[in-house]
Amino acid sequence: MTADLAVVGAGPAGLAAAATAARLGLRVTLLDAAERPGGQIHRHPAGGPVPRAARRLTRRLPYAPGGRAGTSAPGRAGAPRASAASRDRDRVTYLPGHHVWTVARDGDTWLLHAVAGVDEEPAVVRARAVLLATGAHERQLPFPGWTLPGVVGAGGAQAMLKGGLALPGRRVVVAGSGPLLLAVATTLAAAGARVPALVEAADYTAYARHAAALARNPAKLVQGALHGGALLGRGTRLLTRHAVTAAHGTARVEAVTVTGLDADWRPVPGTGRRIPCDALAVGHGLVPQLELATGLGCATRRTPDGTPALEVDAGQRTSVPGVWAAGETCGVGGAELAETEGEIAALSVTGRTSAALARRRARLRAFADAMAAAHRPGPGWTDWLDGTTEVCRCEEVTAATIREAVDGLGARDARSVKLLTRAGMGWCQGRVCGPAVARLAGHDPAPDRRPLSCPVPLSQLAQPPGAER
Amino acid sequence: MRSRTPRATPAPFTFTFDGRRVTALPGQSVAAALWCAGILAWRTTRHGGAPRGAFCAIGTCFDCLATVNGRPNRRACLLPARPGDTVTTQQGTGHDR
Ligand SMILES: Cc1cc2nc3c(=O)[nH]c(=O)nc-3n(C[C@H](O)[C@H](O)[C@H](O)COP(=O)(O)OP(=O)(O)OC[C@H]3O[C@@H](n4cnc5c(N)ncnc54)[C@H](O)[C@@H]3O)c2cc1C
Ligand code: FES
Numbered sequence: 001m002t003a004d005l006a007v008v009g010a011g012p013a014g015l016a017a018a019a020t021a022a023r024l025g026l027r028v029t030l031l032d033a034a035e036r037p038g039g040q041i042h043r044h045p046a047g048g049p050v051p052r053a054a055r056r057l058t059r060r061l062p063y064a065p066g067g068r069a070g071t072s073a074p075g076r077a078g079a080p081r082a083s084a085a086s087r088d089r090d091r092v093t094y095l096p097g098h099h100v101w102t103v104a105r106d107g108d109t110w111l112l113h114a115v116a117g118v119d120e121e122p123a124v125v126r127a128r129a130v131l132l133a134t135g136a137h138e139r140q141l142p143f144p145g146w147t148l149p150g151v152v153g154a155g156g157a158q159a160m161l162k163g164g165l166a167l168p169g170r171r172v173v174v175a176g177s178g179p180l181l182l183a184v185a186t187t188l189a190a191a192g193a194r195v196p197a198l199v200e201a202a203d204y205t206a207y208a209r210h211a212a213a214l215a216r217n218p219a220k221l222v223q224g225a226l227h228g229g230a231l232l233g234r235g236t237r238l239l240t241r242h243a244v245t246a247a248h249g250t251a252r253v254e255a256v257t258v259t260g261l262d263a264d265w266r267p268v269p270g271t272g273r274r275i276p277c278d279a280l281a282v283g284h285g286l287v288p289q290l291e292l293a294t295g296l297g298c299a300t301r302r303t304p305d306g307t308p309a310l311e312v313d314a315g316q317r318t319s320v321p322g323v324w325a326a327g328e329t330c331g332v333g334g335a336e337l338a339e340t341e342g343e344i345a346a347l348s349v350t351g352r353t354s355a356a357l358a359r360r361r362a363r364l365r366a367f368a369d370a371m372a373a374a375h376r377p378g379p380g381w382t383d384w385l386d387g388t389t390e391v392c393r394c395e396e397v398t399a400a401t402i403r404e405a406v407d408g409l410g411a412r413d414a415r416s417v418k419l420l421t422r423a424g425m426g427w428c429q430g431r432v433c434g435p436a437v438a439r440l441a442g443h444d445p446a447p448d449r450r451p452l453s454c455p456v457p458l459s460q461l462a463q464p465p466g467a468e469r
Numbered sequence: 470m471r472s473r474t475p476r477a478t479p480a481p482f483t484f485t486f487d488g489r490r491v492t493a494l495p496g497q498s499v500a501a502a503l504w505c506a507g508i509l510a511w512r513t514t515r516h517g518g519a520p521r522g523a524f525c526a527i528g529t530c531f532d533c534l535a536t537v538n539g540r541p542n543r544r545a546c547l548l549p550a551r552p553g554d555t556v557t558t559q560q561g562t563g564h565d566r
Pocket of ligand 1: 008009010011012013014031032033034038039040041042098099100101133134135136137138154155156158159180183286289292326327328329334335338453527
């Protein structure tokens with residue numbers, strides 16, 4: 001069967017797009033690497049109900065094996081308006097547990113190749129149009145001790161708690177930069193962890209420069225204030241213009257050093273203090289996940305924090321005809337923007353537009369740009385590295401080795417550093433160390449270029465593709 | 470199949486980690502179950518032999534690799550735990566011994 005539209009990613013953007021496209025009469029195949037729908041924000045435990053906020057999006061998903069989607073939205077609030085929703089459901093094929101590793105053109109259709117399920121079976125989907133809604137992952141800036149057990153991604157801690165009901169420790173410092181930190185600290189505290197400090201490298205007063213964008217988003221301001229209030233009531237200290245510049249411990253993290261920063265994120269000598277903890281949740285904002293798109297040759301732009309994101313037109317079309325994109329792949333901006341872009345993209349696939357949605361997107365995008373500018377990592381953070389800090393976690397390449405490649409051997413970009421030192425050549429293909437290596441080489445990161453979006457069993461690369469779904 | 474009511478508590482089960490019994494909830498990832506048991510590391514690195522566990526928790530970083538039922542290089546943050554699984558600390562590439 002050839003789908004009218006294949007959607008990659010079942011987060012807010014992909015779900016909104018699939019539901020809208022089905023409502024407009026398209027046959028949609030929705031693929032997601034995760035087992036449950038909702039993406040990063042609506043992550044929830046297996047067997048538990050889909051979070052209320054996500055039901056509006058998931059009620060148009062068809063019944064899936066194991067009742068992962070539509071089945072777990074019972075009763076009242078989530079009740080499908082019988083006929084319309086069930087007709088739309090018939091038009092959506094939902095494939096959870098499908099990680100798409102490449103998209104290729106085949107005549108006037110697209111072939112999406114995926115590895116499916118725990119046993120990594122091959123799967124292929126054929127479609128007339130493709131929508132990429134693959135979201136983002138966390139930006140990490142290394143510091144001494146960041147490879148100790150107990151140091152975890154801030155979004156990762158959030159994901160483990162929401163999806164697996166697990167905490168990394170009982171006394172968790174939350175650090176890095178960006179609005180996600182507030183959400184993470186609040187969730188951790190609500191789950192019973194003590195959060196002694198929330199350490200933010202940027203200065204919230206940077207927002208004042210973007211007063212216009214903020215004034216048009218009062219809901220966001222209220223949300224932010226609530227987060228802050230709830231936390232401060234629980235004994236969390238908010239330290240802005242500070243960073244965790246070292247984690248200490250032997251078998252696991254036992255304390256962190258928190259240091260004041262100047263406007264360029266350079267640690268200010270003499271301002272360090274130690275905070276005991278048994279875990280650290282750290283992240284410096286999010287970066288769009290682009291490899292499927294760049295594999296297709298889609299053009300990118302730079303967002304105000306220096307990060308590459310997909311370039312799309314008013315209808316969410318990428319530069320490659322037949323390929324649309326929505327959500328954080330087009331620039332990090334939160335769930336509401338992702339959902340709005342998903343709807344716009346689905347309308348655009350069928351040749352429609354909506355002035356109201358376009359206005360909402362413009363307002364939310366302006367806010368996202370203001371946030372990105374406020375939390376853009378300053379160049380001075382590299383001063384908190386010491387020579388032995390492993391910048392590339394996979395290949396265990398230290399800051400000293402990378403600096404030697406740059407200063408001694410003349411490497412001018414991340415690619416040459418990689419060839420000389422193996423930084424970025426390991427399992428994660430530079431997803432984690434990429435932004436840091438680029439900065440050490442003296443520039444902003446280039447768009448992802450990876451041949452495969454995930455490790456694919458060799459047998460599948462060598463064999464003719466599996467049965468089309 | 471048992472009917473699913475919103476408040477039904479799913480029945481926990483066990484698997485082993487380096488011979489020790491660990492309790493998991495249905496659908497919980499291997500990494501989440503290990504965290505709940507207070508275990509943060511289940512791999513040692515290839516060069517430095519340093520301990521590692523889950524870092525990104527969403528399948529991106531590959532720090533959480535474990536050997537599960539004899540198969541190395543499984544991402545513990547993505548892999549749902551199953552009753553009776555045998556999880557062992559992965560040394561280096563997992564193919565060394
Ligand atoms: C770890 C993490 C935790 C976060 N937690 C929160 C939070 O608690 N609150 C909040 O407001 N925001 C959170 N965010 C921000 C979040 O990204 C946005 O709020 C919002 O979810 C973005 O929606 P999206 O649809 O663009 O992408 P996402 O929600 O990220 O959805 C993308 C989906 O695409 C799938 N995918 C990616 N690549 C592939 C592929 N190759 N093949 C198949 N499927 C693929 C993923 O499995 C995912 O489900 C978090 C982000 C991250 C990275
Ligand atoms: S913790 Fe990053 S891949 Fe599992």
